Amino acid sequence: MKPFASLLFAVALTACAAAPQKPSVENDTLYRRLGGVAGVEAVVDASLRRIHGDLRINIFFENTDLADLRRLLIEQICAATGGPCTYSGRSMEEAHSGMNLTDRDFDIFVEDLVAAMTEVKVSPALQQEVLGLFGPMRPQVVGQ
Template identity: 60%
Template sequence: MPYAIPRSLSVACLVLALAACQHSVRSERPLYDQVGGEAGVAAVVDGLLHRVHGDSRLNGLFETTDLEDLRRLVNEQLCEALGGPCVYSGRSMEDAHSGLAITDQEFDWFVEHLVAAMNHAGVQSKHQSAILAVLGPMRPQVVGQ
């Protein structure tokens, strides 16, 4: 068998492949860190809430809301959802939005404000897409409750 690969070489290749794989997994930083950690998330949340509260199509929904509490909870939730070192301590999305009867249109306006806030905070478009992919699936838990 002139082309047989020596056993020791095969083992060496396998070890190298595993090491490379482990390295790529280790260098995959959480999205939370990639968007600037605590300060990066806070900039997005502040921009989002500021825009939502300035929008007369949406701000009536927040009339009785404790805004400081909301700010803290949205920061916590986004931090946890992006792989950061937080534990969300708020209500479920269904409970938090229960009785508000939020429509798909209102959800879309909210997302438009989120995108504007991310642009303003300088979040790269690949990270914006990843954040939207995390929040988008929450639509059915928010709309129509």
């Protein structure tokens, strides 16, 4: 091997040896970074508390079994963020059918979710990742 090539090889080897063994943030699931099941439960509990107390949208939930909704939201967020869960609820279209939800209702729901995540100390960067997963569901939720 030429001296320059062997120097490059040695540098590359050293870089490999120095590479951290932990999975990089990009490879780690959002579920794990949210704190696993306890983290997801904390987000859902804080969100439901806020939504339940929010006079602008809580009327929609007056006949809802909140324990059931809690279980389904935990499953849904866990599954969507790469956790070891399977969502067993209805499709978003079906679950919100007949409610005629507006964009404003959706925005208020998201506002409550963001406030809840801030309350349980989810970092702004992780909040954006969560919103990136749930924001695109707007057309399946609004106007059904």
